[in-house]
Amino acid sequence: MPTPSGTPVPPDGAGVAASRVRFLTGGPVEVAQVRAPILASWQRSCDLEVSADRIEMSYVRDPDLDTPLTRASEPVMRSLGEQLDGQSISIVLTDPSGLVLRRLTADSGLERHLDKVLLAPGFSYGEEFVGTNGIGTALEAGGPIRVFGHEHYAEYLENLACAGVPIQHPVSGRTIGALDLTCWRKDAGPLLLTLARTTADQIRQALLADTGAHQLELFQEYLRACRRMTGVVFAMSSDVVMLNDYARTQLDPADQAALLAQAAEAAAAGQRGPILVRLPTGTPARMYCRPVRAEEEHSGVVVHVKLGDSDNPPVVRRAVATPMLLPGLVGSAPLWLRACDEVERLFRAGEWLAIGGEPGVGKLAVLRAVQLRRQPVGRFLVLDAADAAGDPDWLPDARQAIVEDADSLVIRHLHALDGTRLRALSAALRSAQDSRRERPLWVAVTLTHDHQSKALVQLLQLFPSTVDVPPLRLHREDLQPLATLFLSRLSQGGHLAISPGAMRLLMRMDLPGNAQQLH
Structure with missing residues (x-):
């Protein structure tokens, strides 16, 4: 942010320390002294x-070092470490939540200090744990950032400087x-941030080289379809969904979800089209599916959709374009996106999940959207534990769902169960894990x-991961797309x-009721 004189605010410039103290004590902060x-x-x-006056973190979990990111980054980090040998610089790799996966440090003094402030594998440097820092703030802002000295929120980090750069997958962009x-x-x-940018670019290139032929072939076919065809074009596989700008900005979220589910079903049945679909908003559509193969194996499907009757193409009116992150969901705030990405990651890993948050924040909506993207033809069942006290069949129904009825099972309001039912449910879930x-x-x-x-x-010991969905007050920037989404559901044509x-x-x-109250 420029100062009144037109010169940029320097990192950790004069006045930053005093501004931080004023901020923490509730006093006014002069914006010319602190970068925006x-x-x-x-x-x-x-x-x-x-x-702000101490570092308080618990060990999150052992890092997973057998992922495309860790494999692609290992030679890049090793090469940079050899170039920086003897210098007091640490190279840190994290996952999208800020969990430290790997750290290389040539200087023993710096390494001991990083251990002291828990910038170490297995601990998370997300903003929610340590406040402003190069890792968490880069992930929150979605772009490169440097944080020097007193710009850190926690005072125990003020003798450090860091430069963080998010790493996006070269195919999916996530x-x-x-x-x-x-x-x-x-x-x-x-040049610290410049070096971080260059290193992140090298990791992205290594990821691209390591990307399987299946993903590349699907991506290339999708791009060719986008160049040749107008209207709605999307591609999907078990790992990724890609939608063109027209589909993202012009289709109602419910229509997007319906098309994705129909395409997954058609791909599983080997149907090509035309497949007639009546979308939730009432719009008729014709869907054409083209399977994509690489190395004689199925890679995914590219889909072209024509909206409306052929003689009377629809006029689509949208008051505000609503970008989509998962089917049926909107929002672009970093905290919200992080929660959605983490739920999707755990679903793909098959790891059972406890999802927390205030009432009305959208916990069930996130779970439904992830299941729709990743397993759209699977059997998705929802049980509400709040009904158990008045329903003698609740526990037998839960056992039936666990044993054979469901592919994905969500149990809402788990805390509403009494001790007896919690222990019985725990026994059924343990049996399912062993079956x-x-x-x-x-x-x-x-x-x-x-x-x-x-x-x-005791029951939650079966759920090794927990994701908290943030309350709406922590991502108010999503109010506009949420309001637009809810209005679109009240009118067939989206004219409100x-x-x-x-x-x-x-x-x-x-x-206080979050998205549920807004709706």
Whole structure:
């Protein structure tokens, strides 16, 4: 952000330390003294109630070192480490949540200090844990950033400087991790971020070289279809979904979800088309599917959709384009995207999941959307534990779903079960884990963090991962697309729009019921 004189605000320039103290004590901060991305991160850290005077973190989990990212980055990091041998710079690789996967440090003094502040494998440097820093802030902002000295939110990091760059997958474009360079503040120079960018680019190139022929062939066929055809074009496989701009901006979210599900079913049945589909908004559509093969194996399907009757093509009117991250969902705030990405990652890994958050934040919506993208023809069942007290068949129905009815099972409001039912449910889930089902069962539970009985804690040991969906107040920038989405569901043609005045009023509202209250 330029100062009044027109010169850029330097990183950790004079006045940053005093500005940080004023910010933390509730005093006014002069924006000319602090760079805009840093000030925004301080505010996020404050909203998340991050401690500024100490580093308090628990070990998250053992890093998974057998992933495309870790395999592609290993020779790049090793080569850079050899070039930096003897210098006080640490090379850090993280996953998309900020969990440290690998760290290379040539200087023993710096390494001991990084251990002390827990910048080490298995710990997360997401903003929600340590506030403003090169890793978490780069992932939150979605772009490269440097954080020097007193720009850090936690005072124990003020003698360090770091430059972080998110790493996007070269085919899907999704953020799959981050590369960070950390050194002593006194040693930091303007080229630290440049070196981090270059290293991240090298990792992306290595990922591209390591990308399988199946993904590349599907991607290339999708691009060819986009060049040749107009209207809705998308491609999908078991790992990725790609939609062209027309599909993302012009189709109602419910219509997108319906097309993806229909395409998955058609691909499984070997249908090519034309396949007639009536979309949820009432629009008729003709769908043409073309299987893609690489090395004699199925890679996915490219789909072209013609909307409306051939004689009367529809006129699609959209008040505001609503970008999609998962079928039926909207939003672009980093906290929201991170939660969605983590749920999708765990679903793909087959890892059972406990998903928490305040009422109305969209826990079930995220689970439905992930299942629709990753297993659209699977059997997805939802059981509400709040019904168990008044329904004597609830527990037998749950056992039936666990044993054979469901491919994906969601148990809502798990905390509503009493101790007896929790223990019975736990026994059924343990049996399912030990059984040899033809298709593995994936289970997710939703709960709030206000209820932690002994029986519940024991059952949650079956769910090694927890994802918290953020409340709407922590991603208010998503209010506009959410309001547009909900209005589109109230009108068949999507003709309703929200006025600027009404939008300003919504932005000022507390909305303790989150997205559910907004709807």
